[in-house]
Amino acid sequence: MDAAVLLCQAGADVEARSRIGSTALHRAASEGHANVVAFLAEQMGASVHAVNKIGNTALHAAVCARQPAAAAELIRAMRGDGIHARNNIGMRAVDYADGCRDLQTLFDGP
Structure with missing residues (x-):
């Protein structure tokens, strides 16, 4: 966390992309x-x-990597908007949650 804060304070672009188009948010979520x-x-x-x-x-990324805490933070930040977005092959994040109750319950909602 300290490194992320320092980089941001130094002016790092939080929307910078990797070769495959992932952002720092993708990386943090998957890890x-x-x-x-x-x-x-x-x-x-x-x-x-x-x-x-x-x-x-x-x-x-968070769901595919089986990271429920990161997924929960993203769902909270999304405020329900876009949590069912589909990727290029038509899959939603919840579709990758099969067999992982901690992840599946995040999508159940109230």
């Missing part, structure tokens, strides 16, 4: 850094709807 996900999304204004070249959002 399960829920506190970094919250910081980037809520304090730095990173786009929670950004998609990479295969159409995955950071939420797709």
Whole structure:
């Protein structure tokens, strides 16, 4: 977390993309850094709807990597908007949650 804060304070572009179009939010989500996900999304204004070249959002990345805490932070930051976005092959993040109750319950909602 400290490194993310320092980089942002130094002017790092939170929307910078990797070769495959992923952002820092995608990376933090896939590695399960829920506190970094919250910081980037809520304090730095990173786009929670950004998609990479295969159409995955950071939420797709978190769910595919089986990171429920990061996925929960993203769903909270999305405020329900776009949690069912489909990637380039028509899959939603919830579609990748099969067999993982901790992830599946995040999408059940009230």
